[in-house]
Amino acid sequence: MKLTIDKKYITLEEITKTSNIKISKDEEFITFINHTHDFMMNTIKQGKPIYGITTGYGDSGKNYVDYEDAAKLQTNLFRFHGCGIGVNLSYEVCRYAVICRTISLSKARSGVSMNLLHRLEMLIEKDIIPVIPSQGSVGASGDLTPLSYIAAVIAGEREVYYKGEIKDVMEVYNELNITPYVFEPKEALAIMNGTTIMSAIALKAIEEFEVILDSMESYVAGMFEVLLGDDTPVADFVHDSKPFSGQIAAAKNIKNKISGSKLTHGRDDRYDKFFADNHLNIQDTYSMRCAPQVLGVIRDNLVISKNWVETEINSVNDNPLIDGENQKIYTSGNFYGGYVAHAMDTLKICAANLADLLDKEFALLVDHKFNRGLGENLKLSKEPFFHGFKAMQISLSSLSADVIKNTTAASIHSRPTESLNQDKVSMGTTAANDFAKMIPDLHNMLSIAFIGMAQAVDIRGKDQVSPHLRNIHDETRKIVKPLLEDRRMDGDIKNIKVLIKDGKFI
Structure with missing residues (x-):
């Protein structure tokens, strides 16, 4: 075009x-x-x-x-x-x-x-x-x-x-x-x-983060399936009761993606099984139950941030401004990148919340105490000398810490420069760079998570999952074989990351 x-x-x-x-x-x-x-x-x-x-x-x-x-x-x-x-x-x-x-x-x-x-x-x-x-x-x-x-x-x-x-x-x-x-x-x-450099960095990072957020909703939907989740938390009534547009959208996206699954169940089904199963909690953990609320606020902040960046790009942000029609010249401060700075600082917090949610959910997936029969570290082989996804979970968790620790707002770290003429500055480019640096870590986290998700589908049975999750499993298995015995997986992570960046899992 x-x-x-x-x-x-x-x-x-x-x-x-x-x-x-x-x-x-x-x-x-x-x-x-x-x-x-x-x-x-x-x-x-x-x-x-x-x-x-x-x-x-x-x-x-x-x-x-x-x-x-x-x-x-x-x-x-x-x-x-x-x-x-x-x-x-x-x-x-x-x-x-x-x-x-x-x-x-x-x-x-x-x-x-x-x-x-x-x-x-x-x-x-x-x-x-x-x-x-x-x-x-x-x-x-x-x-x-x-x-x-x-x-x-x-x-x-x-x-x-x-x-x-x-x-x-x-x-x-x-x-x-x-x-x-x-x-x-x-x-x-x-x-x-x-303010063009901060805006360009922000634009590219937002472009990639949108795919990450869509992919994260796919992963959450998969978790509802492989953990035999109660789908009540994504019911329309719940989110109509708290009508934030992002929350409603996140819930509908997850609900649509689990459509056709034989693994999820409704509230009444859990009521029926409650007295017969001493280990069955009447409701799922927060990381599952509150996922639409967590991702919803990210969606709404993303809309606001995109609007601010888009407005900034369409603004006249140099100095002085020249009004040829009325024959006036204005010295001013449109070069102050405060909107981009605040947008990026906000999306850093959003990225950290997404990383934290993913860390929590993957911990549930690999832990035999919480994964409802998927076994210890998603092992397909039962021999005691194999370790499954134990180290993969550690790597994913380490990445979440790398994302979360960088959430300090750059916009509050204004540095006076240039003989105190520039005594209050936006730090917008620093904020944009900070957010952009989170993107590769989020890609790698999702790569690990989706490889684990494919393993969970192998355990549950591909015929039991939704068409959406089955497609993700099939795309994964084209390039990553099931983990039957201990092997290096760094190459697998890199290969799946390409699919995530290309939007194959949204």
């Missing part, structure tokens, strides 16, 4: 599905861009001091720069911010960053030229994607240092992802006969002074 970019609102789904972008050729849109740009340029030529255009940056805003030196100021801006650190962001995140920055600059309130928009368009069209370090931003004034890597690439400096490799951008430009771009006044600042 080719995404046409103009002033219109663009959804996260449109961004994730686009294969290419195109700057609109609509005359009204082009007029808006040119009008704002022309107003800004005329104001500069009149000798008026405008922050970041004819003045220095931050605390250096008291230093005046005349029109002739304004272009050099833009070059120096991306050069002195070339101090990014940490691992590089993925190709996907860096590509999202270029698209998102293009969306923001196309609102005709940043003062950039059509030429710059077309240069950003060219990067996506020819798949020349700036390599951006993950660290070096405090989230205000926006993601200055990481975004300098986009500005530098446009000007013919630093490195890019190209044809599956990291190359010097001038090597690519020379190959394609592309001339480096020369920034007009404010254009490098307009690229750098924004």
Whole structure:
């Protein structure tokens, strides 16, 4: 899908599905861009001091720069911010960053030229994607240092992802006969002074977390089946009585996925068996019974967080803002990434709750005292020298701790920088990086859990489970054989993780 970019609102789904972008050729849109740009340029030529255009940056805003030196100021801006650190962001995140920055600059309130928009368009069209370090931003004034890597690439400096490799951008430009771009006044600042990196990291992490949440509901549904669960906790009446939309959705998803199972039972069935079975509790443990409530609040927070990130991407978040229509210039603070920071801090807590629930449920699955006949550590072989899923449960539990310990809110750790000019900052990029780092651990946890689930289905009998769980079992067994005797399973975990990331278990 080719995404046409103009002033219109663009959804996260449109961004994730686009294969290419195109700057609109609509005359009204082009007029808006040119009008704002022309107003800004005329104001500069009149000798008026405008922050970041004819003045220095931050605390250096008291230093005046005349029109002739304004272009050099833009070059120096991306050069002195070339101090990014940490691992590089993925190709996907860096590509999202270029698209998102293009969306923001196309609102005709940043003062950039059509030429710059077309240069950003060219990067996506020819798949020349700036390599951006993950660290070096405090989230205000926006993601200055990481975004300098986009500005530098446009000007013919630093490195890019190209044809599956990291190359010097001038090597690519020379190959394609592309001339480096020369920034007009404010254009490098307009690229750098924004919240795009935190938003791009958030977008990719949310995209993956949605699949994780859907997969987790599949696992919970499977637990209702293989633990011979009472399906009352997913009944419509229960969740209509507490009508949070996320909780209702989670319960319906689980209920639909267990449809057709011969293993689950209703409340009356447990009443009938209660007096005959001294070990039968009248109700299941919280991790089973409250799963829709646990996952429901995650669903609702995910909706809120997606809305905030989407709004941020569609916002004009640089400084100053240029109102070409009313001939005004506004110095302000839209580069403060507070909404993304709070969204990511919230989703970190959500991810931790999901990890904790999965840890609790997998502990029930492998423990013979609670798994209702599935046996000690899901062993298919009864010999005393085999150990089943004992170590797999330890690995899964260790990952849950890795996720949970990183839930401290980054947004409360504002660091004053730049001569106390940036004395209150969002830490949005740190929060987004923190959330993104949880995703691989959650993938691995689910991989272990689904391998165990397949083993439980082998024990109960594949003919007894729902069509949904049978499909998950069949997909798993295509690449992971049943655990009959002790063997290494790290390769199995990696193989199943690919299926989870591809959404095969939702």
